Amino acid sequence: MPGSDAFTADVLIIGGGLTGLTAAAELHRAKVSFALLEAHPERIGGRVKTMARAACGPGSKDYHFDQGAQYIGQTQTEIWRLAQEHLPHAVIDGYTARKGWPDQVTVLNGKRYVNDSESWLFGIGGIPPEMGLWTVVAVLLLIQEIEAIEQAVNVAEPWSSAFEILPLDQLTVAQWFSRPWIPQEARDLVTISVQALLSAEPTEVSALYFFWYCACSGGFLHLINDGLGGPQQFYLSTGVGALLDRIARPFRDRIHLGKPVERIAQRKASKGARYVEVTLQDGTVWKASKVIVAMSPSTAGRISYDPPLEPARQRLFESTMGRTLKCRVFYDTPWWRDSNGNKCSGYAGAANHPVLWVMDDSPPGPDNRGVYALMTFTVGAQADGLGPFPTKEAITRHVTEALAFLFNDTRALSTSPHFIDLAAATWNAAESWVGGGPNMLLEPGMLSGAGNIARLLNEPWGGVVYFASAETARKLAPTTAPTYTPSTDPTQPGVYSDHRQGLGYLDGAVISGRYVAAQVLGKLPRPPRTSPKPPTASPPVFEPPALTLDQVKQALTLLAEQLHAATRIDVQAWEASAEPWRRDPAALQIWLAQALVQALVQTGLLSPPPDPITPIWAAEMTQAAIALVGSGHAFCQQDLARSAPAEREKLKGIQELTKIVEALMRVLSVQPFSASPPATALFPRPSPQPPRARPAAPPAPRPRRFTSFQRILSRP
Ligand SMILES: Cc1cc2nc3c(=O)[nH]c(=O)nc-3n(C[C@H](O)[C@H](O)[C@H](O)COP(=O)(O)OP(=O)(O)OC[C@H]3O[C@@H](n4cnc5c(N)ncnc54)[C@H](O)[C@@H]3O)c2cc1C
Known part of the structure; x- marks a missing residue:
């Protein structure tokens, strides 16, 4: 009853993308009266846009293709289940199709x-085998760092992440990776990832936002996996549009196309209760007790609000989108x-x-x-x-x-x-209704800075207007802790938090739609009671024993020689072995650890490793490497600014190498050269093994994980 004073429905949903449709399905199931207003005159779907190409032969069917969201993976559990429920025969395994x-x-x-x-190291979309070992090592260290950051992210409330990583919200991704030791190829790899995941430049987004985004979906390496087990493995021969049509079928009569909303106003009824007045572009007014604005915060920012939004929400709604x-x-x-x-x-x-x-x-x-x-x-x-x-x-x-x-x-x-x-x-931004894609971008400062902007992601406005989209995906019943849970078995990866899942993806839209429906119905489960958090430990501060500049130079030169000179031979040796380095980055890491030990031993900073390795020697090894890193840093900081150009170049070299060793040590110091594995497992290169028999049925794909040093060194 547009224009009348009567309530049009108990709940109005604005936006017929997957979030709005999922919320509608939940309200329909709960037998709540609702209407869904979609701006587009001809279709639902929003960022799902399926097109058809006419059949080109007798008896053949039209070819459907997605010009918006397309790919899904088995780890995206909610959208995967919906695809299996509604269109199991349409699911195409792109990975298998490319096999030949x-x-x-x-x-x-x-x-x-x-x-x-x-x-390629990490398979499809990874690192080509011609890449010099120096670059490979840098990429490995970078990934190690990315994983350490992601594991410190509080997925549920990223503004409450470990304090060591909060400063990353003051940097763009580009600022984060523009450190001298990171080679251009490694920067390009991260650039491809940012561009592929967010359709934006690394100069545009907060580094913490990017890592939070990744941590919400199983981590960086999982998200960029375009092969087996990754989120891009499958798509639908019918297009995703057909799936949305199936979801919408039971309540098709409640969907109103061509109804662009211009203004949302909170009003008070005579008895003081609030309701919401929604004005469409053509001037008609719809009324409801509650409204769900089911679109990204950036898209929601195109609607006007009465009373004006609080400044933090206004700022959130001014966020831009990818292109x-x-x-x-x-x-x-x-x-x-x-x-x-x-x-x-x-x-x-x-x-x-x-x-x-x-x-x-x-x-x-x-x-x-x-x-x-x-x-x-x-x-x-x-x-x-x-x-x-x-x-x-x-x-x-x-x-x-x-x-x-x-x-x-x-x-x-x-x-x-x-x-x-x-x-x-x-x-x-010129696109009529969504205004960009695949999703919103958060600039530095928006996730954790002043104004608590991101805290409003799942917060209703005035208790009557609720906002939800793929970008705000929050699970109703998470089964894990809000941060990464390390594995107790060192050979197995830990578990990423599932408090938010599929942020920015179709999977996230489903999760978000369910969450907002529960919010509106007042059925949000109570958050579990948590005991007060112990204060986070400060990062360890160490006073490294001082080395002379000559000792530092000598050790780093030896390490550099090892890394550069041996590259080709080692790569070939591993390639020839049954489990080559390209399949097993761990072998490469073991080799890097050896190179460091050899450089320290040859410089006289460490005694040769005993066989078996003793805890005392392992402690010495850690001390020696820390001394090298600490002294290297000290020399660079003191001397870089005031030295002559020729000397500066050398010092820069020392600085770069020091940083690499430092990054390595951060990893090693978790469990430095544990005494348990025999020296032969630690130091010699992997010996050739007979090829393994292929199992008849491959196990269900697990998210591909990077294997940390700790796990490598604990391998039997
Ligand atoms: C090119 C592209 C490729 C993508 N690829 C993938 C992929 O392969 N896999 C994947 O999982 N995800 C992918 N995504 C992301 C995915 O599409 C989105 O995360 C998801 O579809 C978002 O759904 P939503 O309902 O939250 O928002 P939207 O789909 O944006 O829905 C918002 C709806 O609100 C409507 N609307 C806007 N303003 C108004 C208004 N004023 N009044 C009324 N209605 C309004 C819009 O028309 C739209 O229908 C891709 C996105 C794009 C753009």
Whole structure:
């Protein structure tokens, strides 16, 4: 009854994306009267946008493809369950479909690498085998650092994270990784990850926000895993739109399309109770006891509010969103599968490149109905560069030229006879209703700074207006602690907190919709009683024994020589072994530990390791490495500023190496060279082993974890 004084419904849901639809499904189940207002005149879905391409042969079906959200994984439990419940036959395993074409492309530091993805450290989207060991070591150390940060994040309330990591909210990701010891390739790898996960630049987002975002979904390495067990392993042949249609089917009559809301006002009824007045663009007014605004905080910021929002919420609603251009490029042949002698899967990734990320989304199997398609993402600054309303011609040129470069094949070009067409979806501020994608961005200071901005993510306004979206995903019944729980078995990874899951993903939208419905129904479970937290221990302060500058230089030079000189031989040796380093980064780490020990022994700072290793020697080893790091830092700090240019270069070298050793020591000092494993397990390189028999049925994929030193050294 728009325009009448009567209540239109008990609850109004504004926004027909997956969050709004999930909340609607919950209210429908609870038999609550509700209506859902969606701005788009023709469709529900929001950031889910399924398109169809007409069938191209007798008896064949239309080809559906997603120009918004598409990929799902088994660890995204809620969306996975919904897909299994409604469309089990439509689930395509992209990982298996790519199996016959092992090669992938990556551009790092301006150089193109094309190899078998199985040979890459961390597999698909990882580190190519040609990368120098120095870079590999730096990447490993960086990942080690990322994991240490993520494990200190309080997933439920990131502003209450361990105090050591809160300063990361004052830095952008770019500021965090612009330290001299981190090589460009490693920075590019993090850049690709930020660009792929947030469609934004590392200069735009708070480092703490990025790590919180990752920690909410099983950690950085899990999120960037585009292969087996990762969140991008599966998609739906029907498109995600079909899944949303199934979810909405029971309450289709309560969904009103073409109803853009302009204003939300809190009002008081005669008896003092509050209600909400919602004004649409066409001037009609709807009323309800409670309202759910089911869209990202940035999108909610486009609506006006009465009374004006509190400043912190206003600031939250001013947050920006990522910018994405998602394209589907159609060819009459899958030319990339046979290109320059490579069997490319169509998978490619490149930092700061006109096309960031590419996947083959051709229907798998012989019944592909003659459709061959590459999916491409152009994001952040590269998408901005095309302007708010790029023409199809401009997009086609931009994307196909980038593909021709990535695969080094002119068959990608729109002038090639194999090119058929390109379909594009632009997600930016000019987009009518959502205003960008895949989700919102938090700048430095917004997560933990003054004003408690992020604390409002799940807080209702005036007790009658509730906000929810994939970005605010919070679980109703978490089963873990709010932070990472380390494993008691050193050979097994610990467990990331599940207080928030799938932040920014379809999975998160489902979780968020359920949470907000429970909030509105007053059915939020009581938070468990917790005993007061013991104060966090201060970081250990150590006074390293002083070494002479010569001792520091000598030890670091020896270490550098070891790392550089032996690289090729060792890499080849590991590659030749049954469990090569590329499959087992742990072997590489053991080798790095050996190099450090050898450098310390040869400099006379440490006695040679006894066999078996004794606790006394292990303690000596830790002391010697700490002394090296401490003295190295001290010399650099004292001398770098006032030394002559030639000497400064040397000191910079010392500084970089010192930082690497320091990072290594942070890891080792958790359980420095424990006495339990025999010296032979610790120091010699892995010996070749017969290939293992493949199990008949592969175990369910577990999130891929980086193996820390502690676990490596405890291996039998
Ligand atoms: C290009 C792209 C690719 C993505 N890929 C993936 C992926 O592969 N896997 C994955 O899990 N996630 C992916 N995502 C993220 C995923 O789409 C979102 O997390 C999820 O769909 C968000 O759902 P939501 O309901 O919270 O918000 P939205 O989908 O944004 O829904 C908000 C709704 O509110 C409506 N609305 C806005 N303003 C008004 C108004 N004033 N009045 C009425 N209605 C209004 C909008 O039209 C929209 O329907 C991707 C997103 C994009 C953009």
